[in-house]
Amino acid sequence: xxxxxxxxxxxxxxxxxDEQTLRDKTLKISQIARASSIFRVKxxxxxxxGGIHAAKADRxxxxxxxxxxxxPQYLRKGLFPQMPELRYAGILPPIxxxxxxxxxxxxxxxxxxxxxxxxxxxxDKLYVDIGLGPLIRFEGVAAAGxxxxxxxxSSFPNLRAEKINQQDIKSSYWGFEVNDxxxxxxLLDQMSDMEIIITLREGESLKNFEPSLSQKLRVKRKILVVxxxxxxxxxEILTSEGFDVHSYPFVTNMFPFQGTQTVxxxxxxxxxxxxxxxxxxx
Amino acid sequence: xxxxxxxxxxxxxxxxxDEQTLRDKTLKISQIARASSIFRVKxxxxxxxGGIHAAKADRxxxxxxxxxxxxPQYLRKGLFPQMPELRYAGILPPIxxxxxxxxxxxxxxxxxxxxxxxxxxxxDKLYVDIGLGPLIRFEGVAAAGxxxxxxxxSSFPNLRAEKINQQDIKSSYWGFEVNDxxxxxxLLDQMSDMEIIITLREGESLKNFEPSLSQKLRVKRKILVVxxxxxxxxxEILTSEGFDVHSYPFVTNMFPFQGTQTVxxxxxxxxxxxxxxxxxxx
Numbered sequence: 223x224x225x226x227x228x229x230x231x232x233x234x235x236x237x238x239x240d241e242q243t244l245r246d247k248t249l250k251i252s253q254i255a256r257a258s259s260i261f262r263v264k265x266x267x268x269x270x271x272g273g274i275h276a277a278k279a280d281r282x283x284x285x286x287x288x289x290x291x292x293x294p295q296y297l298r299k300g301l302f303p304q305m306p307e308l309r310y311a312g313i314l315p316p317i318x319x320x321x322x323x324x325x326x327x328x329x330x331x332x333x334x335x336x337x338x339x340x341x342x343x344x345x346d347k348l349y350v351d352i353g354l355g356p357l358i359r360f361e362g363v364a365a366a367g368x369x370x371x372x373x374x375x376s377s378f379p380n381l382r383a384e385k386i387n388q389q390d391i392k393s394s395y396w397g398f399e400v401n402d403x404x405x406x407x408x409l410l411d412q413m414s415d416m417e418i419i420i421t422l423r424e425g426e427s428l429k430n431f432e433p434s435l436s437q438k439l440r441v442k443r444k445i446l447v448v449x450x451x452x453x454x455x456x457x458e459i460l461t462s463e464g465f466d467v468h469s470y471p472f473v474t475n476m477f478p479f480q481g482t483q484t485v486x487x488x489x490x491x492x493x494x495x496x497x498x499x500x501x502x503x504x
Numbered sequence: 505x506x507x508x509x510x511x512x513x514x515x516x517x518x519x520x521x522d523e524q525t526l527r528d529k530t531l532k533i534s535q536i537a538r539a540s541s542i543f544r545v546k547x548x549x550x551x552x553x554g555g556i557h558a559a560k561a562d563r564x565x566x567x568x569x570x571x572x573x574x575x576p577q578y579l580r581k582g583l584f585p586q587m588p589e590l591r592y593a594g595i596l597p598p599i600x601x602x603x604x605x606x607x608x609x610x611x612x613x614x615x616x617x618x619x620x621x622x623x624x625x626x627x628d629k630l631y632v633d634i635g636l637g638p639l640i641r642f643e644g645v646a647a648a649g650x651x652x653x654x655x656x657x658s659s660f661p662n663l664r665a666e667k668i669n670q671q672d673i674k675s676s677y678w679g680f681e682v683n684d685x686x687x688x689x690x691l692l693d694q695m696s697d698m699e700i701i702i703t704l705r706e707g708e709s710l711k712n713f714e715p716s717l718s719q720k721l722r723v724k725r726k727i728l729v730v731x732x733x734x735x736x737x738x739x740e741i742l743t744s745e746g747f748d749v750h751s752y753p754f755v756t757n758m759f760p761f762q763g764t765q766t767v768x769x770x771x772x773x774x775x776x777x778x779x780x781x782x783x784x785x786x
Binding site: 478 | 762
């Protein structure tokens with residue numbers, strides 16, 4: 223056993239290019255969100271695929287729906303006003319990750335509990351809505367309308383809450399963040415604190431890399447898993463940016479002997495994360 | 505490397521019970537079909553889940569759409585008349601497995617080539633439609649309207665075709681069959697020539713079983729992977745049939761430390777097959 227390793231992923235902003243309708247796009251984004259939650263992904267990096275020039279609308283849609291699905295249901299109404307882009311996202315089944323806490327009686331909330339909330343300003347005072355009815359006094363600095371992770375500092379009826387960082391929540395999975403990257407190589411350059419695993423049909427089996435990867439992960443404890451687009455593999459994308467995929471040590475094919483000509487991004491995403499989770503935790 | 509191992513799967517006929525609309529049901533069946541094709545599943549056993557009593561219509565729908573998706577596109581019109589149940593199946597992306605061959609000029613078809621066809625009777629003679637225009641003389645016995653795998657015995661313009669078995673096609677993946685089972689334990693009793701891998705959240709890591717499983721697979725070379733329903737795990741299903749899941753040696757949890765409360769069947773299906781494929785082929 224390696225012990226805990228943080229997993230982040232990189233996907234191209236062109237990954238909706240083979241979908242036509244809002245419904246199909248929503249579904250594909252939701253499959254990415256669900257697989258990310260199942261395998262406790264920390265950050266989803268959305269890198270610009272220079273070859274496809276994804277519509278700005280798609281890029282916006284991806285970030286909107288990923289953020290929406292990662293938000294506990296009790297905060298969605300407050301944080302996401304009615305928008306046509308969310309028409310199909312609202313009817314998706316909930317992800318049910320640990321930070322998507324269920325409703326409980328506010329009287330039973332205990333000191334030390336952590337919940338996701340949204341900051342609300344009433345006159346000159348700040349409160350936080352944690353989805354349990356009454357607003358709770360917020361101690362700290364934050365703009366009204368921001369999503370925050372809070373820890374309760376006292377119990378009912380004198381509830382007070384303070385902001386904590388995602389890093390302070392170590393005992394359970396607390397959702398993912400979505401970050402932008404201008405290009406794939408810019409992202410990879412910045413990620414020198416992570417071991418980079420590139421997925422590519424022409425890659426080698428992960429098995430061949432297990433000894434050297436495990437050795438590196440014992441020190442770094444962070445993985446970034448990189449996916450290509452429906453139209454171009456990671457090798458082509460890097461080449462078009464003037465870089466060479468073979469300068470990275472771990473270029474892997476996760477689906478040896480695949481029975482179909484193509485594996486769709488959402489399938490490769492879930493299958494790859496399942497294999498990496500299996501490798502890391504056994 | 506273990507060398508080739510045949511993979512079959514068992515899924516409950518209740519697996520659509522958490523879907524309401526024909527569109528969502530179609531999509532879920534299609535995800536099972538696609539994952540089965542990617543990981544070269546030979547047979548999908550659809551076992552009756554006595555706890556849910558799946559609607560007969562659902563059972564029929566599953567078999568219809570799985571069969572439809574496994575059929576090469578050029579034969580679909582002939583084998584599947586227009587039916588309301590196929591409304592959404594027709595617009596799904598093709599699976600593109602090796603037996604879903606693309607169109608080619610009939611003059612370029614060579615002796616020895618294998619294609620999927622459908623038997624057609626014209627007067628008292630049998631022909632086969634292999635999707636390339638003219639019918640080809642069929643040598644053998646088969647009912648008109650049957651789907652058959654044929655090998656071409658000569659070349660253009662004197663094309664003749666003979667029926668071959670799926671077992672004769674060893675060099676490439678040739679799609680899956682769908683079979684019924686009255687209950688899970690009846691199926692497992694019949695499958696003594698296969699190593700049975702049961703998926704269960706409370707199971708152990710597959711890693712723990714790898715040495716003993718590999719030893720057995722070197723002899724048997726066949727795996728049956730068993731999935732539970734959206735409502736009940738394989739343990740509950742077997743218990744309700746009067747049997748004990750722990751009488752089977754390989755009860756595995758494929759998603760250690762999962763970040764969500766639930767993993768949906770179609771996700772567990774793809775993720776599990778990805779891990780087993782990785783284990784078998786590296």
